[in-house]
Amino acid sequence: MKDRHLLEIWNRYVTTGDEIAFMEVYDTFYEDTLHFATAKCRNSHIEVSEVVSEVWDKLWSKKPPIKESIHGYIIRTTQNTFIDFFRKSNKTESYDDPKVVITQTVATAFLEKEEAEQRDFEIQECLEEKDYKFIREMADSLKFGYTKQETYEHLSKAFNIAINTVRNNRNIIMKKLKTCRANRSK
Amino acid sequence: MANIEDNSYNNFYDSELIVEFLQGLLPGDLHLKIQEQIEGSEMFRTYVEGVQINFEKSGKDREKMEASIAEKKARTLQQLKRETTLGEKLSYTLAQLQAFFLPNPQLELALQPTRMTGASASKIAIDNATEILTLNLGKTTTEVIDFELFDNKIQSIEKHKIPANVKDFTLSISSFHPGIYYAQLSVDDATPYIVRFYVREDLNPE
Numbered sequence: 001m002k003d004r005h006l007l008e009i010w011n012r013y014v015t016t017g018d019e020i021a022f023m024e025v026y027d028t029f030y031e032d033t034l035h036f037a038t039a040k041c042r043n044s045h046i047e048v049s050e051v052v053s054e055v056w057d058k059l060w061s062k063k064p065p066i067k068e069s070i071h072g073y074i075i076r077t078t079q080n081t082f083i084d085f086f087r088k089s090n091k092t093e094s095y096d097d098p099k100v101v102i103t104q105t106v107a108t109a110f111l112e113k114e115e116a117e118q119r120d121f122e123i124q125e126c127l128e129e130k131d132y133k134f135i136r137e138m139a140d141s142l143k144f145g146y147t148k149q150e151t152y153e154h155l156s157k158a159f160n161i162a163i164n165t166v167r168n169n170r171n172i173i174m175k176k177l178k179t180c181r182a183n184r185s186k
Numbered sequence: 187m188a189n190i191e192d193n194s195y196n197n198f199y200d201s202e203l204i205v206e207f208l209q210g211l212l213p214g215d216l217h218l219k220i221q222e223q224i225e226g227s228e229m230f231r232t233y234v235e236g237v238q239i240n241f242e243k244s245g246k247d248r249e250k251m252e253a254s255i256a257e258k259k260a261r262t263l264q265q266l267k268r269e270t271t272l273g274e275k276l277s278y279t280l281a282q283l284q285a286f287f288l289p290n291p292q293l294e295l296a297l298q299p300t301r302m303t304g305a306s307a308s309k310i311a312i313d314n315a316t317e318i319l320t321l322n323l324g325k326t327t328t329e330v331i332d333f334e335l336f337d338n339k340i341q342s343i344e345k346h347k348i349p350a351n352v353k354d355f356t357l358s359i360s361s362f363h364p365g366i367y368y369a370q371l372s373v374d375d376a377t378p379y380i381v382r383f384y385v386r387e388d389l390n391p392e
Binding site for chain 2: 057
């Protein structure tokens, strides 16, 4: 849904050069390109900022018409831009896209099914009932594929609070949870 | 909901959620869902690794990470806009730009007496963003003023009659190429007053 809307916005930029349309796409996807490029560049001398700048420069100046997923297109552009940089910097080596191995930090975040159930139990114990309900509702919405914005809108209606309050609630609850879990592990 | 190899928007959870995942703060079912996606999609895995690297670089402070991203985002945008200006600059050859900005000796000489005598307080302001020229006469006059614009080859570009009792006069310069221009203001038989102005002075190669 969100992607289709952004695709229309993007194609408005392509046909009219409307900078506001470009900015909406830029605001939505800049962060994704940065994180993606960060992981790609980590074992090379290639500057993340150069890759990201090049990606957005291509989109800004070439205005490529996009027919399918705009997010997929932008991420593929980031990947291909990184490969171009890699080839330029390593003229003697051909590029062989290494599989990204799950790092230790990410791997340690992985849980078995029973551990996930235990995690739920801990969360429930750490939080007051209303906070748990809030987090539970948020998780369900995100799990079923709603975007952050859609989830916030849903929570705003479900709990009859403003979207900004939803955002604040989430931060407060997560802080409580972090403190509680840290205290328990001592 | 898109399947895990599809790179649709829904497939990349936002970085806030990924950070919460890494810190073990999410309910088990959502945690497992993200985990499943990390295992199933190379693209998503790369993205999560990137979030993790940037989170660690920020001392595991999410707000610091967001501030750093916002700064980079602003810098990239600034760079894009600067390159666009450069692109425009490149749409003219250097020789063309040099010719456009070359002062006209005859008109430059004509500037001198009025400048010395301070015959008029008239000023021209150019807004390159809106492509509007504003002539500020300094004070209102009771006479009609002939206002004519010339390029540096003394070719007349536009001619207007400014009515009496007008203090500001504006006109569009969207069709003007970058360069040096001259404006002449005259009232009846009095010595014309000449002002120099530039359109897109930032493109001046000098």
